[in-house]
Amino acid sequence: MTVVVDDEEFVVSIGDTRVPYLLGGQQAFIEKAARLRPDRWIIVSSEQPMLEHLTGKLAGQLSGTAPVTTVRLPDGEAAKSLACVERVCSEAFRVGASRASVLLAVGGGNVCNVGGLAASLMLRGIRLIQVPTTLIGMSDVVLSLKQGINLAGVKNGIGTYYAPELIWADPESLLTLPSKEIRAGEAEIVKNAFVISSEDLEPLGASLRPSASYSVQELLAFVKMAVRSKDQVLRGDGKERCGALVLEYGHTAGHALEAMSGGAISHGMGVGLGMRVAARVAGRLGLLPAADIALHDTLLNAVGLPLMLPREFSGLLDVDALAVQLLKDNKRGYLPAGANEVPMVLITSPGVPARTGALPLTVVPVSLVAEVMVDALG
Numbered sequence: 001m002t003v004v005v006d007d008e009e010f011v012v013s014i015g016d017t018r019v020p021y022l023l024g025g026q027q028a029f030i031e032k033a034a035r036l037r038p039d040r041w042i043i044v045s046s047e048q049p050m051l052e053h054l055t056g057k058l059a060g061q062l063s064g065t066a067p068v069t070t071v072r073l074p075d076g077e078a079a080k081s082l083a084c085v086e087r088v089c090s091e092a093f094r095v096g097a098s099r100a101s102v103l104l105a106v107g108g109g110n111v112c113n114v115g116g117l118a119a120s121l122m123l124r125g126i127r128l129i130q131v132p133t134t135l136i137g138m139s140d141v142v143l144s145l146k147q148g149i150n151l152a153g154v155k156n157g158i159g160t161y162y163a164p165e166l167i168w169a170d171p172e173s174l175l176t177l178p179s180k181e182i183r184a185g186e187a188e189i190v191k192n193a194f195v196i197s198s199e200d201l202e203p204l205g206a207s208l209r210p211s212a213s214y215s216v217q218e219l220l221a222f223v224k225m226a227v228r229s230k231d232q233v234l235r236g237d238g239k240e241r242c243g244a245l246v247l248e249y250g251h252t253a254g255h256a257l258e259a260m261s262g263g264a265i266s267h268g269m270g271v272g273l274g275m276r277v278a279a280r281v282a283g284r285l286g287l288l289p290a291a292d293i294a295l296h297d298t299l300l301n302a303v304g305l306p307l308m309l310p311r312e313f314s315g316l317l318d319v320d321a322l323a324v325q326l327l328k329d330n331k332r333g334y335l336p337a338g339a340n341e342v343p344m345v346l347i348t349s350p351g352v353p354a355r356t357g358a359l360p361l362t363v364v365p366v367s368l369v370a371e372v373m374v375d376a377l378g
Contacts, residue, residue, distance in 0.1 A: 015238020184268020
């Protein structure tokens with residue numbers, strides 16, 4: 001099926017960085033990409049039939065401007081490793097990549113992260129284009145300068161801040177997405193509404209469907225909503241070290257579950273469950289009213305995400321094991337905290353994060369977070 005939408009280009013502002021973001025057809029993208037005049041294209045993608053088809057078409061069109069080399073990575077979280085970054089760099093150097101080359105990261109958030117990290121490291125930085133093909137990639141991952149991989153059980157433990165030259169979101173890619181991928185993107189959009197743009201909560205409640213069945217135009221509207229929301233915090237905090245830390249809402253418990261499951265729990269599901277935990281931790285601390293806690297469940301139900309941990313993962317709900325994993329959270333160090341405490345993003349009402357000084361973080365005992373995870377998700 002061919003999707004007909006008007007090509008639309010806007011600029012994403014991340015700190016002092018401005019990145020062109022194109023929503024539109026492949027021909028418009030090829031024309032823009034070709035203006036970079038590279039000596040070689042390095043396409044990084046994953047082993048998915050849909051992506052093989054897309055990268056094949058891109059390679060065919062780009063080959064008229066410069067030689068093309070394609071590097072395929074494992075699907076899912078398995079791609080986010082040092083070994084995969086090394087594979088990308090080694091293959092690029094083998095075929096003669098130089099500072100004039102351009103790396104295209106084509107795929108979901110994992111591929112965009114791995115490709116972005118490889119581009120930032122090769123020759124201390126070669127040019128990067130990100131082509132997200134999932135809703136979470138289009139509406140979350142590429143709206144950030146963060147490029148990273150996992151290491152030693154730490155989610156995104158190794159990474160850099162690096163800007164692409166161009167982002168291209170192909171509406172046709174949205175037609176191929178399974179429901180779980182749609183829900184993953186919606187989880188991040190709901191998160192943005194809870195911590196940044198509370199005015200989006202009502203329209204989201206009216207437009208979300210548990211079936212995850214939407215037109216392409218509706219999905220593109222979600223992408224634009226995410227861009228507007230994230231712009232409010234990323235414009236002034238491109239490295240997400242102050243106000244933009246609110247984007248970590250739901251990620252403390254969510255990242256712990258993702259890591260403990262070896263990536264079997266998707267990022268979207270993890271963030272959804274993590275928001276339920278964060279809301280209940282805030283409730284236990286007397287920060288968030290019961291009605292706002294219940295609103296989390298209402299919207300997650302509307303997305304079609306589970307409110308409880310699926311039965312096959314029930315073994316993860318061990319207080320001691322959860323506490324150990326929570327202490328690996330990547331927000332530790334932003335605030336003084338005890339050996340058994342972790343900084344979390346909590347809210348006092350939609351759009352209003354709880355703060356410690358200038359930071360939207362609250363130091364919480366890991367034992368409390370782990371107990372809430374067991375009580376709320378079991």
